[in-house]
Amino acid sequence: MAKDKKVAGPEARLPKGFRDIRAAELSATRAMLDTIRRVYETYGFEELETPAIEYTDALGKFLPDQDRPNEGVFSFTDDDEQWLSLRYDLTAPLARFVAENYQSLPKPFRRYATGTVYRNEKPGPGRFRQFTQFDADTVGTESLAADAEICMLAADTLEALGIARGDYVIKVNNRKLLDGLLESVGVNLSDHVARLAVLRSLDKLDKFSREDVALLLGPGRKDESGDFTKGAGLGEKQIAVLLDFVMQPKLSRSERDAIVRTAGFEPVDAFGDGLAELDQIGELVEKAGYGADRIRIDFSVVRGLEYYTGPVFEAELTFEVKDEQGNKVRFGSVGGGGRYDGLVERFLGQKVPATGFSIGVSRLQAALGVLKGSAAADVAPQGPVVVLIMDKGELPRYQKMAQMLRSAGIRAEMYLGTSGMKAQMKYADRRGAPCVVIQGSDERAKGEVQIKDLIEGAKAAAAIADNKEWKESRPAQVSVKEEDLVATVREIIARHGGAD
């Protein structure tokens, strides 16, 4: 242990980009995940858990042309010198799982998964290096009905979480359209790095201004902290066409061709496939009763991942919140996905088309917090009843009282510290105890206990300045027989609307 190593101990601190999560938030997260799980299971998805660690090559996270893992992932070597990495998302491990178990799986294979993913990236406000995703994927089908279903699933999930119709929209685009556009302006699609740089830059339009995205597409951009992001190196005309195109959600075929031609380029025909696929998805969701208020085609959806090969989705919350500068902005994306026909093929050499959707859990939870009022989201649940220690020789007696309350399903604890009455009351307050149980020698002699209602007591203390009598007429402290302890405590908890 370190104490052998040095005299001063280590500093107690978390690495940058990581955080501790307390009980109130965890309880809200659990309720949210349970709702998502219920909807996903109704759609017939079955749960799968893969480990947090995979071989780096299985994640496809080696740097191009190098034998070192990508800097964006946390990596280390095994005993036998093979590179391992913490998973970056839940999709790459799914592809590994499907390839490894291909023969024995029902096909299509429909799985959902929730778990923590890790990004070795620069942290920022609200941007962590460990966070939770909730994914659903259908592997092994080319059918666009699978993509349509993913959109319906996303819409149903948001509504099940209490997000009203009109406050969200599931947007659908097609990567084939974007690739057609890139090809039209002369981007070499077989240069994966160049293509990805362009797509990632365009995907930033929901966060950055047109001017900033133009810098990312062109010479590069320096952010507020002075860090420089290398640009995609496109020319001014190329940039203008791309931005004119993706900033408009709706364009007819001829309008699109016109934008491309006006800038002196020639539109390629790859647009065609993408449009036909979008029409088919549109028809499927409409006939299943999902109107354009819930799921709609939107040419501005890009998504930053390279591996999408067809339809791409984005779940966007449309209600407004204030940003850091106090401006009203749409809440924005809480999830997205798309079709990725190449991921399993990497392993098997055989075509295994797939499509899926991923929710950013803490982002969605933040949205629910906004909708419910941020105050409500942070309220800690009611704490346990605390049995105070008035006489250290009587610990077994106090322990037994706590045990009686627990046996009745009431959260309760005996004070376990060694401090006096005042510190014990302060402890009970901090824990959010609805009441405390007190038994000194006088009460013990009579077989009684005092029960002090802390919530009522706090109200009385607040009111006491202008109404002294109020306290006397409604005392927050009662004496009851030991055998009435459980019933009295239960009554107090019920009075304050707490669950046992």
Next chain:
Amino acid sequence: MAKDKKVAGPEARLPKGFRDIRAAELSATRAMLDTIRRVYETYGFEELETPAIEYTDALGKFLPDQDRPNEGVFSFTDDDEQWLSLRYDLTAPLARFVAENYQSLPKPFRRYATGTVYRNEKPGPGRFRQFTQFDADTVGTESLAADAEICMLAADTLEALGIARGDYVIKVNNRKLLDGLLESVGVNLSDHVARLAVLRSLDKLDKFSREDVALLLGPGRKDESGDFTKGAGLGEKQIAVLLDFVMQPKLSRSERDAIVRTAGFEPVDAFGDGLAELDQIGELVEKAGYGADRIRIDFSVVRGLEYYTGPVFEAELTFEVKDEQGNKVRFGSVGGGGRYDGLVERFLGQKVPATGFSIGVSRLQAALGVLKGSAAADVAPQGPVVVLIMDKGELPRYQKMAQMLRSAGIRAEMYLGTSGMKAQMKYADRRGAPCVVIQGSDERAKGEVQIKDLIEGAKAAAAIADNKEWKESRPAQVSVKEEDLVATVREIIARHGGAD
């Protein structure tokens, strides 16, 4: 991506010591964790989640006298060249959290946590490098009532999970007794490495024979695979005393002294404190109604962790199972813990006593599987209803049927593959579908659907050899009007005891 790098794709495989977990097991785990959570909350513990990654020095996992992390943990360096590690347990991160937030926490601080921990150790059968723990700890009190409560919590948790009284026991010992014994036979307690080697060897008595443990305490031991474990280097007499001592759960003070003296050593007085503490815990649990059938003092409990400073606990399941050789053995330990008064002090320099208990989740789940019959534990939950695709032009119609079923709370999916009828039926079977919905052009013309009960159908198929008529008299397939689809499916699911 790797496809740029090489022609052949990567192999789809998990690193050694990791595993994928399927839906049936995950669902059983979730039910178990919910029960544990409920009991822990009744005791007033509040949940805390810390991240999987910590600074290596915060985990106390540097190798003695070296600037490299211990080989037992997965470690990597940050951008700024500091060592990070995946957490090895949930206790070290708790100590870091308490030290970092000491001023603002209620004291004592009582938290529970469940999460994944990582061990960079040699995997083996049932021994994984990633697994889940469920911990409860009380930090900031010297009171032995906190230790007593941990034992009661452990007993209540096992009973809440359905383990009958008599099938488990919570054993309590005290590290001070063991240290007294070690000191009596001449082990230098200030040599932490030597002390830990002795304790870890003694802790193996539940898995290894006396002879094998004697080798570990002495010259070292070669296991079946030929790997050599270095021994603690004790002499024969020392080993004999230690083993005589800890292999007997009950010894009076004079019997203990006699064992030590007979071998020519002189017992030190440190025994005294430990015995008094055990008496006090014994009194507290007994008065709270926990007899020796549930919680009992047992001098054979060691625990392999160095940091314990006082009481140590072990939750043992006492029913018998067959081991790999077919011999009947006790199921054994499913959790343990103890008092660790030094962990927070490492950071703060100030004494912050603490005690806690940790459940090995998959080990406990395996035990519950044994109790419920291993067959029951592996039964997959009923799958979704599958709507078959008889006519690819009618996808929206089939999609809508699936949607109607889901709206009624029934798990349902439209077949999303592109294969024919036979493959679709096979798919429905693999998914464990209770029934399939079929609508060809004939049924569509009449506004009807066929519903085939797969469970009844399977029974009929099994019976058909000796009773052909049975199938005709109880057909597993019915035709109903489209508007009766939901009601009919619900009836079939109810008939087979499935939940919606």
